[in-house]
Amino acid sequence: MHLDASNLAARRGEDLIFADVSFRLDAGEALVLTGKNGSGKSTLLRVLAGLLRPERGTVEFTDSRGETERNPREVSHYLGHRNAMKSELTVSENLAFWQNFLGDVLGASELSIEDAAEAVGLSDITHLPFGYLSAGQQRRFAFAKLLVAYRPVWILDEPTAALDASADRLFAGLIDAHRRKGGIVVAATHQPLGLQSARALKMTGFAGVDRGVWG
Ligand SMILES: Nc1ncnc2c1ncn2[C@@H]1O[C@H](COP(=O)(O)OP(=O)(O)OP(=O)(O)O)[C@@H](O)[C@H]1O
Numbered sequence: 001m002h003l004d005a006s007n008l009a010a011r012r013g014e015d016l017i018f019a020d021v022s023f024r025l026d027a028g029e030a031l032v033l034t035g036k037n038g039s040g041k042s043t044l045l046r047v048l049a050g051l052l053r054p055e056r057g058t059v060e061f062t063d064s065r066g067e068t069e070r071n072p073r074e075v076s077h078y079l080g081h082r083n084a085m086k087s088e089l090t091v092s093e094n095l096a097f098w099q100n101f102l103g104d105v106l107g108a109s110e111l112s113i114e115d116a117a118e119a120v121g122l123s124d125i126t127h128l129p130f131g132y133l134s135a136g137q138q139r140r141f142a143f144a145k146l147l148v149a150y151r152p153v154w155i156l157d158e159p160t161a162a163l164d165a166s167a168d169r170l171f172a173g174l175i176d177a178h179r180r181k182g183g184i185v186v187a188a189t190h191q192p193l194g195l196q197s198a199r200a201l202k203m204t205g206f207a208g209v210d211r212g213v214w215g
Helices: 041-048 091-102 113-119 135-148 165-180
Strands: 002-012 015-025 030-034 056-062 076-079 153-157 184-188 199-202
Touching: 002 041, 002 184, 015 030, 015 041, 015 056, 015 199, 030 041, 041 076, 041 153, 041 184, 076 135, 091 113, 091 135, 113 135, 135 165, 165 184
Parallel strands: 030 184, 030 199, 076 153, 153 184
Antiparallel strands: 002 015, 002 056
């Protein structure tokens, strides 16, 4: 799998948030987006995930057979600021929903709900309603969603917000394991994720935008 971002520009409301962002990620690579609040990290992630149309430029996912027209929803997981879980459903019910909804598009291996819960260190509380859990426990289960349906590209917005140090290390280990199997990761963060040999892209917000982009 390859991810090619080419000359991307994006706008929110009336404002151009960034322009001329290009990068290519090959299997196993990670890109960490840094930059101050409002600099456009979440906006870029939403463009990559196909949730926001770029003002200019293209995002292309190319699979191992060289097929370039892969839909972002088929090849990527997007973990946003919100956890996208129903408070009144149990953890198991939430994860079962996502497993069915996302489906096994690529025919690749995925974890059972029990194994995914164990992978995030919380195998004994999957029977509880999601809304009962602490903020850190909820974030861990939001991450478990990435494990119950296989997607080669993980797009992560502040994945370690609300996490303790042990969960930070756990997430870094899961991300590294995903990369070792050929996965690609793009993550926005304010704190070091501890990823091995990750590339970095510093978002600069308005300050970095060339007015000429409107041309
Ligand atoms: N729906 C919207 N309409 C108008 N402006 C928006 C909208 N969403 C975001 N913005 C603006 O776009 C800019 C970039 O926001 P974005 O969320 O991408 O930044 P960020 O780098 O992820 O910030 P943070 O570190 O605070 O999460 C901000 O100035 C924000 O106010």
